[in-house]
Structure formats: C-alpha cells, structure tokens
Amino acid sequence: xxxxxxxxxxxxxxxxxxxxxxxxxxxxxxxxxxxxxxxxxxxxxxxxxxxxxxxxxxxxxxxxxxxxxxxxxxxxxxxxxxxxxxxxxxxxxxxxxxxxxxxxxxxxxxxxxxxxxxxxxxxxxxxxxxxxxxxxxxxxxxxxxxxxxxxxxxxxxxxxxxxxxxxxxxxxxxxxxxx
Numbered sequence: 001x002x003x004x005x006x007x008x009x010x011x012x013x014x015x016x017x018x019x020x021x022x023x024x025x026x027x028x029x030x031x032x033x034x035x036x037x038x039x040x041x042x043x044x045x046x047x048x049x050x051x052x053x054x055x056x057x058x059x060x061x062x063x064x065x066x067x068x069x070x071x072x073x074x075x076x077x078x079x080x081x082x083x084x085x086x087x088x089x090x091x092x093x094x095x096x097x098x099x100x101x102x103x104x105x106x107x108x109x110x111x112x113x114x115x116x117x118x119x120x121x122x123x124x125x126x127x128x129x130x131x132x133x134x135x136x137x138x139x140x141x142x143x144x145x146x147x148x149x150x151x152x153x154x155x156x157x158x159x160x161x162x163x164x165x166x167x168x169x170x171x172x173x174x175x176x177x178x179x
Contacts, residue, residue, distance in 0.1 A: 072096060079091055100129065108140075
C-alpha cells in the first residue's frame with residue numbers, strides 16, 4: 001500500500017481573527033508521492049502565489065492509497081444486492097476512475113477541514129469533479145479506519161431505507177452508492 005504525503009494550498013484571509021466562516025481557498029492540491037526515494041507530483045496547485053492580503057497555508061497529512069479492487073468489490077456487492085432485492089432498476093457494476101479518485105482525494109482533504117459538502121474556495125461543490133461525469137451525489141465518511149469501513153457505514157443505512165422506503169439524510173449515501 002503506497003502512502004502519498006499531501007499539502008493543500010489554502011489562501012486564508014488575514015483580516016482580524018480568522019474564523020471558520022472566514023476561510024477561503026483555492027481548490028487545487030499540491031501533493032507528492034515518494035517512489036524509490038524520488039518525489040513525484042500527484043496533483044499540482046493552480047495557485048502558487050497568494051492574492052494580496054492572503055497567505056498560502058499547507059495542510060500536511062498522509063493519504064493511504066486505496067486497494068481499488070477491494071473497494072470496487074464492496075460497492076458492487078451492495079449495488080447487486082440492491083438490484084436483486086428490487087430496490088433499484090438494474091445492476092450496473094462500477095469501474096475505477098482515476099479522475100474521480102483525484103477528485104475524491106481533493107474533496108477528502110477539504111472535508112477534513114470543513115466536515116461538510118462545501119468547497120473551501122466557495123466554488124460549486126461539483127467543480128471538483130471531472131466535467132465528463134454525471135454526478136448524483138457525494139458520499140463522505142469521517143473515520144480513521146479506511147475506505148472499506150466507510151463503505152460499511154453507508155451499507156448500514158439499508159435498514160432505515162427499507163423501513164422508510166424513502167431517501168432521507170440517514171439513507172442518502174446508500175442510495176447514491178446503489179444507483
């Protein structure tokens with residue numbers, strides 16, 4: 001499993017005390033991956049120099065690269081189960097998208113700061129995703145146990161969905177993932 005060290009370039013407004021509502025940022029990451037002792041850029045920032053009155057701030061952390069097949073298998077099992085039980089019209093297995101992986105990498109970094117479905121740059125949420133994709137929703141999970149744990153958290157919404165047969169806040173992740 002490879003680890004990617006990342007720093008998100010954030011432009012913070014420095015007018016008086018900086019509150020959560022006062023944080024604005026660009027929506028690009030600067031990330032490097034160490035491979036055989038060499039640093040390799042994974043994502044690059046469009047903003048290298050802050051605007052007047054702003055400063056770039058780095059957020060250091062580690063991103064553990066996902067085991068793609070395990071994630072696909074877990075999500076596809078949920079999708080197939082939903083189709084078999086008549087909860088969705090048909091079963092269409094998903095495939096891995098490197099573009100969506102990069103968007104998820106960026107959104108996970110942003111969500112680690114805001115814990116919300118919003119961009120640090122105040123841009124539209126969907127601006128983080130490739131334009132060639134049709135997006136129904138964004139699934140976020142805050143845990144430190146990895147991707148498969150997040151998928152299990154979303155799968156646990158099934159009982160509420162079956163019981164209520166409607167999409168509500170407690171079932172939206174499962175429904176988005178099953179479609």
